[in-house]
Amino acid sequence: MEILKRGFQLLVSIHSKLIHKYYQHIYRKRKLKTFLMGVGSLYLLRRLSQLAMALTPSIRRRNLIGRYGEESWAVITGGSDGIGKEFCIQLAKQKFNIALISRNAKKMDQICLELQNYGVQTKYIVADFNNGYTEDFYNQIYKQLEYLDISILVNNVGTGEAGQFEQQKMEDSFMMLRVNALSTLMMTRILINKLQNRNKKSAVITISSGLAYLPSPFVSVYSGTKAFTNYFTQSLALTSKNIDFLSVTPLGVSTAMINYKKGVNTIETKELVLNVINDLRQGKTHSFGCYKHKRIINHLLWRNQNYRNKIKIQMGIGLRNTHLSKIRQDEQQK
Numbered sequence: 136m137e138i139l140k141r142g143f144q145l146l147v148s149i150h151s152k153l154i155h156k157y158y159q160h161i162y163r164k165r166k167l168k169t170f171l172m173g174v175g176s177l178y179l180l181r182r183l184s185q186l187a188m189a190l191t192p193s194i195r196r197r198n199l200i201g202r203y204g205e206e207s208w209a210v211i212t213g214g215s216d217g218i219g220k221e222f223c224i225q226l227a228k229q230k231f232n233i234a235l236i237s238r239n240a241k242k243m244d245q246i247c248l249e250l251q252n253y254g255v256q257t258k259y260i261v262a263d264f265n266n267g268y269t270e271d272f273y274n275q276i277y278k279q280l281e282y283l284d285i286s287i288l289v290n291n292v293g294t295g296e297a298g299q300f301e302q303q304k305m306e307d308s309f310m311m312l313r314v315n316a317l318s319t320l321m322m323t324r325i326l327i328n329k330l331q332n333r334n335k336k337s338a339v340i341t342i343s344s345g346l347a348y349l350p351s352p353f354v355s356v357y358s359g360t361k362a363f364t365n366y367f368t369q370s371l372a373l374t375s376k377n378i379d380f381l382s383v384t385p386l387g388v389s390t391a392m393i394n395y396k397k398g399v400n401t402i403e404t405k406e407l408v409l410n411v412i413n414d415l416r417q418g419k420t421h422s423f424g425c426y427k428h429k430r431i432i433n434h435l436l437w438r439n440q441n442y443r444n445k446i447k448i449q450m451g452i453g454l455r456n457t458h459l460s461k462i463r464q465d466e467q468q469k
């Protein structure tokens with residue numbers, strides 16, 4: 136940050152010298168030099184404004200708890216493992232109290248104990264989002280949250296089944312719709328008034344997926360649910376005043392969901408979550424989670440359709456194989 140500030144100051148002083156010379160040259164009527172000085176000065180002005188735009192929000196928002204309110208709570212769905220668990224840790228480190236929601240009470244109890252080491256309060260709610268097809272299901276969750284000053288909602292819970300669509304069990308398709316899509320819609324719905332009416336700012340972070348941009352075969356229902364959550368979150372961001380909406384669309388993240396697969400294009404949960412928190416600080420409404428995934432997605436979107444489709448089919452086959460090997464492994468462990 137110090138280096139950026141110095142760079143900024145240096146650019147400002149070069150710019151003012153250029154302006155000074157520019158007027159000297161106008162006075163002496165040296166046309167070419169005057170023109171070049173003008174162009175140089177405009178170029179510097181553009182760079183300066185870009186730098187200022189990048190710096191201002193992150194300086195203003197350096198202290199997340201300051202922006203969203205001391206003693207406030209972050210609610211993380213699917214917070215007992217993978218990306219959700221990392222959000223619990225990183226937000227507890229920033230002094231947010233943590234409420235997590237998933238199915239396994241024992242796992243959440245253990246995580247709450249770990250989080251209390253950061254000096255924050257914790258709470259967990261046992262809920263299976265696969266049962267969340269009634270309004271009453273979400274009203275029950277709200278009753279357990281309404282007395283908390285909630286400042287951040289992380290719509291993270293998700294599940295992925297892969298296979299040929301027509302051979303997939305209907306129940307699996309319904310499960311992805313309920314756990315991935317409906318949970319994001321309903322958690323946002325039950326908390327939005329509470330988040331909007333606070334004295335401080337609030338945030339909603341939705342963990343969508345890069346497949347929202349690269350819908351692939353064998354994960355077609357999953358891709359569809361992720362396109363929904365991405366569009367839903369980004370559309371709310373457009374007119375929101377008091378809530379910072381951020382949609383996150385990463386590719387591979389090494390968690391149980393992809394059988395802890397590691398590779399050049401896969402990242403760790405900590406890298407993802409720290410990048411997302413940084414993007415939130417900078418006031419972004421969309422994040423790819425890391426530069427690597429941003430580059431891959433933008434590259435593919437830019438290439439012609441035949442090439443892109445070939446890669447999407449390869450990705451779908453890769454995800455189906457990972458899913459099948461996870462199922463085999465789980466069966467062996469039983």
Ligand SMILES: NC(=O)c1ccc[n+]([C@@H]2O[C@H](COP(=O)([O-])OP(=O)(O)OC[C@H]3O[C@@H](n4cnc5c(N)ncnc54)[C@H](OP(=O)(O)O)[C@@H]3O)[C@@H](O)[C@H]2O)c1
Nearest residue numbers: 213215216217218237238239263264292293387388390392
């Ligand atoms: N990993 C990736 O490569 C990747 C890439 C892009 C996007 N994403 C998205 O990131 C999010 C998190 O994924 P992850 O990789 O961290 O997955 P994960 O490691 O499998 O963790 C999933 C979390 O959700 C909870 N959960 C699963 N089903 C649930 C249900 N029906 N009701 C309540 N809780 C449930 C799990 O806890 P319990 O089992 O204890 O209930 C766990 O805490 C998902 O939305 C996923 O689609 C993942």
